[in-house]
Amino acid sequence: MSLHLLRLGDDALVLGQRLCQWITRAPTVDEDLALSNIALDLIGHARALFTRAGALDGTGRTEDDFAYARSDREFTNALLTELPNGDFATTVARQLAYTHYAVLFYEALAHSADTELAAFGSRAAKEVAFHRMHADRWTVTLGRGTEESARRMRHGLERVWPYTGELFEEDAVLRRLAASGTAPSPAPLYETWLWQVTAVVAEAGLTAPTPTWSARGGRAGLHTEEFGPLVAELQSVRRQFPGGTW
């Protein structure tokens, strides 16, 4: 169980960290606020998931231990969440893919047999639904904007789409959890997800890509080239001031 909570927490933390890189660089001040607010929510989700994971695995590790005292290889986030921001349209495409998946997953988690996880799921689903609204709106705005914004949105979708399959991967851990009613398997959510994102992309006047390959490895700790610097940045303060608290 704690293994799976770590994966979810890693998804939220890594994507939150990526979004933080937009601060002071977003296209407008409003967008700066939007992306940092979304990042804040995600980091909040990660904290709750890490705390629970540490309590469950018997090691007593804290949220800080998980975020700051693990190596690159120990992070089990889906590769989608660590993809570089690219231009704004690529970030929007990444948000579109993640938020539609996360709402579906957390809504399913709200029915978990574990009451604490269920409470977390229903709460997190509401928050991510707000992020989804933001992603949907931008996808349509850029798709229906100028020729250039539509081109970039199309490029963004093509860039991130090969990484979406990994979100719905099922393994022995997930099958066991699903069987016990503790956590839903993401695999059956894929059809709904595809239908939803396709509808948004169509409203934007674009077509959802059909990738010829699918990235995997994140859940096993195998990451992209760009992941090292991200973790280094995330952990830099803790490395300079070991044991520091803030």
Next chain:
Amino acid sequence: MSGSAQAEVRLSAPEVRERVGALPDPELPVIGLGDLGVVGAVAPGADGVLEVEITPTYLGCPALPEITAAVREVLIACGHPEGRVRQVLAPPWTTDRITREGRRKLAAHGIAPPASPAPDGAVPVELAGVPCPRCGSRATRPHSPFGPSRCQSVLWCTACREPFPHMTAL
């Protein structure tokens, strides 16, 4: 409940609850934690230690550690140094938990409060925009769904031509 602790003044659970409720919210100091609806039950746990339940507004609310520390100080001041703060996620916090007094205070400080909960659970229908806390006009429109803090969005008043924060209904 050791013998020595009995000598101290120990305030009752309702008294502690009142003091915790009066604490200002770190992000919205105009409103107390009680009026914001984040304070749950204040009662002794299974081991007899006084517990204060806190329901976070948002999971990533950056004020949570501050709130927890402030509640702990109240517990100590009230003669419950061993008291605990417990985060409760179910049922989740919604803006319906903000009291009438809380809504009044928000409006008085230029933050448009979220729509009031309907008394019988019916969905309130808003025929016009959120009223501007400055001039009262309902000729307002959304500007940015994300505002100065996680629970606020920004609206635009077309009458007085000023933006204003609105506590997002949740």
